[in-house]
Amino acid sequence: MKKLTSLVLFGLITCLLITCSRTPSCHEEMLALLQQVRKETRVADNTFSPEGKITYMDSLLNLPHSTPGQIAYCKYLKANILLEMGEEKKAIALFQSIQEDATPAQLSRIIRDLGIAQLREGERSNCISNHAAESCLMPVRGLGVHQDASGSSKAIDLYLSLLKENPKDLESMWLLNLAYMTLGEYPSKVPAQYLLPGMNGDTTVTVKPFQDIAAGLKLDIKNIAGGSIIEDFDNDGYLDLVTSSMDLSESMHYFKNTGTGSFTDLSFQSGLSQFTGGLNMVQADYNNDGYTDILVLRGAWKGKYGHEPNSLLKNNGDGTFTDVTTISGLLSFHPTQTATWNDFNNDGWLDVFIGNESGVMMEDTRHPCELYMSNQDGTFREVANRAGCDVKLYVKGVTSGDYDNDGYKDLFLSTMNGKRVLLKNKGQNKEEILFEDVTLQAGIAGTYGNSFPTWFWDYDNDGWLDIFTCDYTFKKSLAFYAAAEKLHLPEGNPEKMLLYRNNHDGTFTNVAGHIGLDKVVFAMGANFGDIDNDGYLDMYLGTGNPQYQSLVPNKMFKNMGGKKFADVTTSARVGHLQKGHGVSFADLDHDGDQDIYIELGGAYKGDAYQNALFLNPGQNTNNWIKLQLQGTTANRGAIGTKIKVTFRENGVQRSVYRDVNSGGSFGASPLRREIGIGQATVIDEIEIQWHGSKTVQKFTNIHPNQFICITEGDRALKQLPHQPINWILPDALCLPGTLASLN
Numbered sequence: 001m002k003k004l005t006s007l008v009l010f011g012l013i014t015c016l017l018i019t020c021s022r023t024p025s026c027h028e029e030m031l032a033l034l035q036q037v038r039k040e041t042r043v044a045d046n047t048f049s050p051e052g053k054i055t056y057m058d059s060l061l062n063l064p065h066s067t068p069g070q071i072a073y074c075k076y077l078k079a080n081i082l083l084e085m086g087e088e089k090k091a092i093a094l095f096q097s098i099q100e101d102a103t104p105a106q107l108s109r110i111i112r113d114l115g116i117a118q119l120r121e122g123e124r125s126n127c128i129s130n131h132a133a134e135s136c137l138m139p140v141r142g143l144g145v146h147q148d149a150s151g152s153s154k155a156i157d158l159y160l161s162l163l164k165e166n167p168k169d170l171e172s173m174w175l176l177n178l179a180y181m182t183l184g185e186y187p188s189k190v191p192a193q194y195l196l197p198g199m200n201g202d203t204t205v206t207v208k209p210f211q212d213i214a215a216g217l218k219l220d221i222k223n224i225a226g227g228s229i230i231e232d233f234d235n236d237g238y239l240d241l242v243t244s245s246m247d248l249s250e251s252m253h254y255f256k257n258t259g260t261g262s263f264t265d266l267s268f269q270s271g272l273s274q275f276t277g278g279l280n281m282v283q284a285d286y287n288n289d290g291y292t293d294i295l296v297l298r299g300a301w302k303g304k305y306g307h308e309p310n311s312l313l314k315n316n317g318d319g320t321f322t323d324v325t326t327i328s329g330l331l332s333f334h335p336t337q338t339a340t341w342n343d344f345n346n347d348g349w350l351d352v353f354i355g356n357e358s359g360v361m362m363e364d365t366r367h368p369c370e371l372y373m374s375n376q377d378g379t380f381r382e383v384a385n386r387a388g389c390d391v392k393l394y395v396k397g398v399t400s401g402d403y404d405n406d407g408y409k410d411l412f413l414s415t416m417n418g419k420r421v422l423l424k425n426k427g428q429n430k431e432e433i434l435f436e437d438v439t440l441q442a443g444i445a446g447t448y449g450n451s452f453p454t455w456f457w458d459y460d461n462d463g464w465l466d467i468f469t470c471d472y473t474f475k476k477s478l479a480f481y482a483a484a485e486k487l488h489l490p491e492g493n494p495e496k497m498l499l500y501r502n503n504h505d506g507t508f509t510n511v512a513g514h515i516g517l518d519k520v521v522f523a524m525g526a527n528f529g530d531i532d533n534d535g536y537l538d539m540y541l542g543t544g545n546p547q548y549q550s551l552v553p554n555k556m557f558k559n560m561g562g563k564k565f566a567d568v569t570t571s572a573r574v575g576h577l578q579k580g581h582g583v584s585f586a587d588l589d590h591d592g593d594q595d596i597y598i599e600l601g602g603a604y605k606g607d608a609y610q611n612a613l614f615l616n617p618g619q620n621t622n623n624w625i626k627l628q629l630q631g632t633t634a635n636r637g638a639i640g641t642k643i644k645v646t647f648r649e650n651g652v653q654r655s656v657y658r659d660v661n662s663g664g665s666f667g668a669s670p671l672r673r674e675i676g677i678g679q680a681t682v683i684d685e686i687e688i689q690w691h692g693s694k695t696v697q698k699f700t701n702i703h704p705n706q707f708i709c710i711t712e713g714d715r716a717l718k719q720l721p722h723q724p725i726n727w728i729l730p731d732a733l734c735l736p737g738t739l740a741s742l743n
Contacts, residue, residue: 030323031274033309038248038276041305048246048302048603050084057081072098076106080113083548086606088121108165112172115158116548119179120606122151126182131220131610133212138181138553138575139200145184152179163194170483170491171476171549178551178577196486201570205558207532209573210596210614216729217263220610223250224601225524227280227337228582228611229668231292233315237707237721239586239670243599243611244278244296246337248308251276252296256319257588261728271320277308280582282668284341284350285637286328287378290630291315292637292671299335300357300396301546301603306335310354329380334367338665342400342409342640344425345433346692349374350635353384355395355413368392369413373432389435393417396472397665401456401465402640404506407694409640411435414454414469414665420444420498422467443507444500449473451498453526455664457537458657460562463644464502465659470523470541471496478522478543478550485520496520516565521555527664529585529594531572533622533676535645535656536562540596542580542666546603554580554598576600578609582667587674588613589725592624592705594674599667615727623680623704627673628720629660632712633693637671640691647680660691677704688712 042049044056057078061071079094095114102110126146127135134144146152159176162169177196180186187195214220219241226245233240238257245251252272255263267273278296286293294313299306312330313321325331334356344351351374356367368390372380384390389411397414404410408425415421422442423435439445444467454469474481484491497517500508512518525542532538536559544550553575557565569575574596582599589595593616601609625645629638643658656675662668677683683702690697690712697710699717707722 026326027271027323030309030311030325034248034276037308041248041302043305046302046305048305050081050604050606053081054078054085068101072101076110076113079117083113083117083120084604084606086124086604086608088117088124088606091117092121108162111158111162115155115162115172115175118151118155118158119175119551120151120548122146122148122155122179122182125151128222128609131215133215134573136577136609137212137573138178138577139186139570140178140181141184144182146182149183152182155179160191160194167193170487170489171480174479174483174486175549175551196483198486201575202567203571205560205566205568206571207558207568208617208619209571210616211573212612213615213727213729214597214611214613217613217727218265219255219263219597219613221253222601222608222610223247224605224608225279225579225581225603226250226599226601227278227297227667228584228597228599229281229283229294229662230584230586230588230597231283231668231670232672233292234319235291238590238725239588241584241597242272242281242294243582244281246277246279246298246300246603247605248277252278257725259725261726266319269319271322272313275311275313275323278311279337280666282339282341282662283671284352284639285635286312286341286350286352286374287314288349288636289317290636291317294321295330295339295341295352297337297339297354299333300337302335303359306357307333308335309333310336310339324378328378329375329382330372332370332382334370336367336395338396338398340398340400340411340665342661343635343692344371344400344409345373345428346408346694347374347376348631348633348635348692349376350637350639352380353389353398353400353411355391355398357394357396357416358392359394366392369395369398383432386432387435388437389423391421391423393419393421396452397454397469399455399467399665400640401659401661402642403456403465403467403502405464408433409691412454412456412467412469414451416450416452416472418448418450418473420446420451420469438506441506443509446498446510453523453541453664453666455528456659456661457528459499459537459559460501461535461654461656462502462504462562463655463657464504466502467500467508468528468539469498469500470521470526471498472522474522477547478520478545478552481520481522482552497523515563516567517557519555519567520552522550522552523555524579525581525583525599525664525666527583527585527667527669529596529663529669530674530676531556531558531594531616532619533593533624534559534561534678535654535676536560540574540583540585540598542576542583542598542600544579544602546607548602548607550579551577553577574614576612578602579607583664584667585663585669587626589615589727590707590722591618591724593618622676622678624674624676625683625686625702625704626707626722627675627686628707628709629673629688630709630711631690631693633695634690634712635692638690638712639671642689642691643673643675644685644687644689645675645677645683646685646687647677647683649678649680653684680704686710
């Protein structure tokens with residue numbers, strides 16, 4: 001490329017700095033910058049710009065004197081680009097046009113890609129054009145079975161021909177079985193020698209099935225990979241939804257929860273629809289004004305074309321948002337999708353750490369991580385180098401928490417460089433705080449392996465934060481590894497998931513393999529919550545990568561008392577085959593249990609898909625408590641504050657521990673705490689350790705199933721309105737016996 005033309009970029013930045021110094025808003029300047037970046041990156045060698053690639057390929061095909069081999073190769077490449085653009089019929093025709101003159105080796109490759117094209121055509125005519133709540137849910141059944149069988153039928157013929165040539169082709173074997181399943185013919189019609197057992201899933205441990213009601217509430221946005229935030233942005237007590245997309249031509253969306261059974265699309269009125277791009281987002285009240293703001297993260301995966309600006313969108317408290325990136329001091333141009341808000345120096349104001357992507361192979365492509373410390377006036381200063389946390393790795397996930405209970409928030413980084421990094425916050429060091437790399441001492445260095453989503457959580461409720469991250473090391477398609485797992489073959493990624501249990505002495509032990517987290521998942525978007533209010537945190541992992549062959553299900557794991565995790569994907573009916581990105585857990589309908597929203601769709605327009613809202617049917621009669629914390633000396637949103645809820649269940653006393661945060665590193669849950677307490681009928685004590693101020697407050701003898709606001713320093717509990725919401729859904733989603741009709 002002409003790099004983001006340095007002159008243009010320099011001019012825009014200069015304009016931003018000058019203009020924003022004179023006006024209270026950098027809104028229009030940021031919009032102009034995003035438009036310019038989009039224009040500059042629409043080029044042939046940008047992997048994620050099929051429009052740029054198709055123009056270049058057509059120019060090659062129009063060159064005179066090309067040999068038949070060159071023409072065929074260009075047509076092959078163009079067919080794959082057409083797939084990326086969602087033009088399956090055109091791609092299929094082009095693949096078929098070059099089959100006859102192909103060599104055996106070339107033919108195998110063409111047939112493999114033609115099989116994917118046929119599967120995608122079947123998906124488009126069934127799951128997308130005639131979308132149903134069960135579409136693309138594995139195991140595929142009911143309304144998910146394809147009514148138009150042509151795409152999958154043709155794919156079956158192609159994969160059978162590939163397997164005839166190579167019976168050990170695991171990728172083709174997985175896709176063959178999946179194609180039969182989309183027609184309702186798995187396992188009965190699958191040839192015995194190619195049958196993968198157990199694709200209907202494990203039901204050793206079961207939960208009640210969730211139901212996707214996104215379409216009924218008009219929340220089924222169809223875009224490529226993006227982020228999601230569930231939060232009460234207008235302080236009316238009801239949780240709203242904001243989504244984004246990594247594509248600079250796709251807008252953000254804002255849906256207000258009316259509290260009366262529906263959502264109102266306020267994307268235009270709020271100003272958020274003007275903003276494009278953003279693979280992920282994370283919320284925080286950065287200026288302590290009582291309204292939750294949004295940080296949009298851009299440029300991830302795009303390498304030299306990922307020099308996109310992040311956006312800090314200030315919540316104006318009147319239903320609108322304004323871009324304040326430049327005047328706040330946060331303007332930078334590094335590829336990223338991950339950040340964590342916390343008060344790292346305990347001054348009562350939120351700081352933000354941003355994990356950037358330095359090139360894995362290119363030493364000259366360095367994008368150090370950034371740490372922006374609050375100046376306590378709505379602006380920030382960047383201090384990562386002085387603070388010892390300017391890590392130069394391909395960072396995919398960051399999380400913050402006080403793993404050693406010393407009162408300072410530490411950092412954990414998940415990367416695609418085969419390293420995982422734990423940075424201990426040593427507190428104030430002259431002008432700024434100082435971080436120390438304690439990865440080796442903490443026992444986290446371990447086996448080499450890439451990793452992606454991550455978070456701190458107390459999965460076993462012992463009062464010490466543990467660390468979860470998901471392995472992302474693979475050399476073949478995810479379909480290959482999924483098939484290998486079903487056949488119990490040794491092939492596969494080395495560690496899969498990693499759960500570092502806190503040993504209470506500054507060290508950790510990876511216990512994933514001992515407690516049921518040894519499944520193939522390759523998670524991207526992921527988050528955690530308590531689906532059954534037993535007080536133990538469960539998780540939902542969105543899987544995938546840009547390859548179209550990566551048709552593997554998203555996974556849900558239930559926490560069994562802090563001692564084991566069980567795969568409940570099949571019984572929960574959440575095993576979506578579409579690429580899983582931003583994940584948010586929240587009780588959207590105020591019925592006491594957490595629902596799950598997930599941003600679906602891959603990295604290309606041809607891989608866009610409708611997002612899903614999985615409604616929790618209510619798993620049992622367990623009780624709960626909801627806490628909305630408001631800091632006074634601590635940061636207003638209480639991020640980093642620790643909560644301990646103690647109660648007796650069946651005569652046994654136990655405690656549940658929570659931190660205030662938005663959950664995982666890809667997708668954001670609300671900052672209010674939704675805490676399950678099992679069968680307890682009274683809460684003996686709620687202890688709040690306000691982060692930063694070191695204030696400790698205790699409240700005793702509290703009745704469950706309430707929504708309570710606690711303000712730092714106020715000894716009175718304020719009960720907030722909390723009436724269940726009955727969703728207004730189309731009749732098609734309210735058939736007798738369906739979950740929607742029971743809510």
